[in-house]
Amino acid sequence: MPHKVLAKTAHADGPGIAVLVSIGRHPLTGRTRRADQDARAYELAFSIAGARTALVHAGQNDAESEPALRGYLGMVGAPEAGENTVERLALIEQAAGADVLPALADALRELAPELVLCGMRAETGEGSGMLPYLLAEWLGWPIVSGVAQVESVNDGVVTLLQALPRGQRRRLSVRLPAIVTVDSAAPGARPSAFGPARRGVLAVSAAASMPDEVRAGWLTAPARKRPKRLKIITASSARDRFKAAAAKTQGGGGKVLTGVSSEIGADAIQALLKEEGVLPS
Amino acid sequence: MRNDTDSLPRRDSRKERIARNRLHPDHDAVLAEMLGTSQVGPSLWPGPNGLARRNPHRVGFSGPNGIKRIDRSGAQTNTSLNSRNERPAVAVDPRKTVEIETPAFLIAVVPDLPGGRLSAHDRDLLGLARQLADADPAMPGAVLAMVFGAIREDGFGTAGVDRLLHSLTHSLTHTLIHSADQSPGLGASSNTQCSPEERLAVLADVERELSPRHWLLPDSAIGGADLGRRLAARLSERPATQVWQINQDTKGKRCSGLGAAGSTDINRPLPRLVLALAECAEPVAMTRHAARPMTLPAPLSRMPGRIQDLGAVSVNPATVALGEAEFILAAGRGVSDWAGFHNAAAIMGATEGASRVAVDDGFMARDRQVGASGTWVTARVYFAVGISGAIQHLQGIQSCDKVVSINLDPHCDMVKRADLAVIGDADEILAALVALQQRLQEKKDAA
Numbered sequence: 001m002p003h004k005v006l007a008k009t010a011h012a013d014g015p016g017i018a019v020l021v022s023i024g025r026h027p028l029t030g031r032t033r034r035a036d037q038d039a040r041a042y043e044l045a046f047s048i049a050g051a052r053t054a055l056v057h058a059g060q061n062d063a064e065s066e067p068a069l070r071g072y073l074g075m076v077g078a079p080e081a082g083e084n085t086v087e088r089l090a091l092i093e094q095a096a097g098a099d100v101l102p103a104l105a106d107a108l109r110e111l112a113p114e115l116v117l118c119g120m121r122a123e124t125g126e127g128s129g130m131l132p133y134l135l136a137e138w139l140g141w142p143i144v145s146g147v148a149q150v151e152s153v154n155d156g157v158v159t160l161l162q163a164l165p166r167g168q169r170r171r172l173s174v175r176l177p178a179i180v181t182v183d184s185a186a187p188g189a190r191p192s193a194f195g196p197a198r199r200g201v202l203a204v205s206a207a208a209s210m211p212d213e214v215r216a217g218w219l220t221a222p223a224r225k226r227p228k229r230l231k232i233i234t235a236s237s238a239r240d241r242f243k244a245a246a247a248k249t250q251g252g253g254g255k256v257l258t259g260v261s262s263e264i265g266a267d268a269i270q271a272l273l274k275e276e277g278v279l280p281s
Numbered sequence: 282m283r284n285d286t287d288s289l290p291r292r293d294s295r296k297e298r299i300a301r302n303r304l305h306p307d308h309d310a311v312l313a314e315m316l317g318t319s320q321v322g323p324s325l326w327p328g329p330n331g332l333a334r335r336n337p338h339r340v341g342f343s344g345p346n347g348i349k350r351i352d353r354s355g356a357q358t359n360t361s362l363n364s365r366n367e368r369p370a371v372a373v374d375p376r377k378t379v380e381i382e383t384p385a386f387l388i389a390v391v392p393d394l395p396g397g398r399l400s401a402h403d404r405d406l407l408g409l410a411r412q413l414a415d416a417d418p419a420m421p422g423a424v425l426a427m428v429f430g431a432i433r434e435d436g437f438g439t440a441g442v443d444r445l446l447h448s449l450t451h452s453l454t455h456t457l458i459h460s461a462d463q464s465p466g467l468g469a470s471s472n473t474q475c476s477p478e479e480r481l482a483v484l485a486d487v488e489r490e491l492s493p494r495h496w497l498l499p500d501s502a503i504g505g506a507d508l509g510r511r512l513a514a515r516l517s518e519r520p521a522t523q524v525w526q527i528n529q530d531t532k533g534k535r536c537s538g539l540g541a542a543g544s545t546d547i548n549r550p551l552p553r554l555v556l557a558l559a560e561c562a563e564p565v566a567m568t569r570h571a572a573r574p575m576t577l578p579a580p581l582s583r584m585p586g587r588i589q590d591l592g593a594v595s596v597n598p599a600t601v602a603l604g605e606a607e608f609i610l611a612a613g614r615g616v617s618d619w620a621g622f623h624n625a626a627a628i629m630g631a632t633e634g635a636s637r638v639a640v641d642d643g644f645m646a647r648d649r650q651v652g653a654s655g656t657w658v659t660a661r662v663y664f665a666v667g668i669s670g671a672i673q674h675l676q677g678i679q680s681c682d683k684v685v686s687i688n689l690d691p692h693c694d695m696v697k698r699a700d701l702a703v704i705g706d707a708d709e710i711l712a713a714l715v716a717l718q719q720r721l722q723e724k725k726d727a728a
Contacts, residue, residue, distance in 0.1 A: 167601030265703035
């Protein structure tokens, strides 16, 4: 039963955290594995002091998915750093191609964690990344996407660093309970150890599966490589069109300063960098 | 005696001679008289179908021996034969103006507007919206763009927007508080402000009041992906995500999007809400739209936000991954003062990069290598110091906007690629740049 999972791992009195894990797919070999972002989400849970973590997966229980799920159980916390290892993964059994949202929402209501961590999107199936948003809407919890670091959890508020493009970070504080999705910018997951993975327990529980009928009507094919966009030439005269077609893609128009003193050169460079706004002001 | 009104045509051989002789001073007047018009027409004019029509007799100029010459190099465009009669050609905007007064339906688009301007992704998305709006010429729809925060863009009309709904719901105080600690290089503004719940409430108002036929959002990490999924959850619509194409089938519109982490293509009927990738459609080029401002009726009272933005965090540029750094200072064989180089990177706030030579010689770490066998960088400004630009290195910096280079060789490939190149000793110029920057900072500290 999922609601027992939090109590089982309660060595400390930290926040209750549920990590939603899924089954990944290796991009080259196509074999099942830990999903990369979900493993990073679990790694993030290790970084929260005294966290009582529960691993939850809703899906099929078969020979193919078991090693992938055991991969999560093989991630061992360092006791000297105050990290709790989870030895149990709550597996809510669902039929193939089922919509796992109702089952997961029920499980989370029972589990009542303060923080839910998961990856941005699944590596198999539709992979739309909608599940955490739908869970947040169903449960009425706030959701933050693309988090790289959890700074602190206290007094019902979690402080997070959200990853922005260009390696920038933004600090957010979110009222708990909340759902947090983890970006690939978060620290990489620790390797999975074989022994703990074998010894870990998959606590299977059954739940009604809701078939996803809409998706059954879709056509799915291996992704083709998308063609590169051609350069659009909207020149009015033949001469302009020819020039655009024959022009070299790079070079030309650049300013070259020859035979100047290093001060003048540095001045010109500084002016350009300032104009581009990259120098610290 | 013949009388003057006989039907025989009379030829004036003198005038014919003048009409043939383009050098004759009376040529224009005679030609105009013979053609029955007061003015000789221009050499180039737009025809009824928008095609350019030209009079070949009126193109070119008379060469030294009175022989007509046409110079197609573009240098002689305004010295056509009878230029004194022609007005200089005014650059005519070829875009057709389109006004949609009573749209049959609305297509709502929520562009990202990084830095207050439309990104390339936004323009592609607006092109996709136009495809959907103009699918039936008898019943054109209007493209409604929802924009938030401070706007610096003035080309909404040419990007294909019919109606513009500007929401200022973000309290302006937020903008003021955070404008201080945002680096100028990001083009940071309240557009990057994290207030997804407030934006979602505005979008829900739009849905209730205007109920657009489709919602289009960019599936981008800057904010569109997050906001679109929030909206989908709120409206209980199943969105099509990572869409790269919309096409018309016999049974209706379908869309193709990526699934399973980009490894599958999913083709399905077009839903109401679409999150589209970049290059999903061609941007609008040939039409100009009204971009008429719209207002919403008074919004409902807002729930206090559960997500609070505490502002941007200053990130050490040295720890930023090379692939996503914005400003890279890269060193090559021309650098010999390595301490000075590292100091310059720290003072200018740049992420360090290196050419293969610098890495192989052990001066820089392998993960700092730029180029074909290293990292393909996407920096906005790339500053190459003492790198002459092997083709493998130039491949790696293909997507950089501005390239600055210091090199001893004025004929090397990097100087050809660079927007600004300074020929000289790399160490000296870098040291001068550092001194300049330090002086500037001291002045600022003193003030």
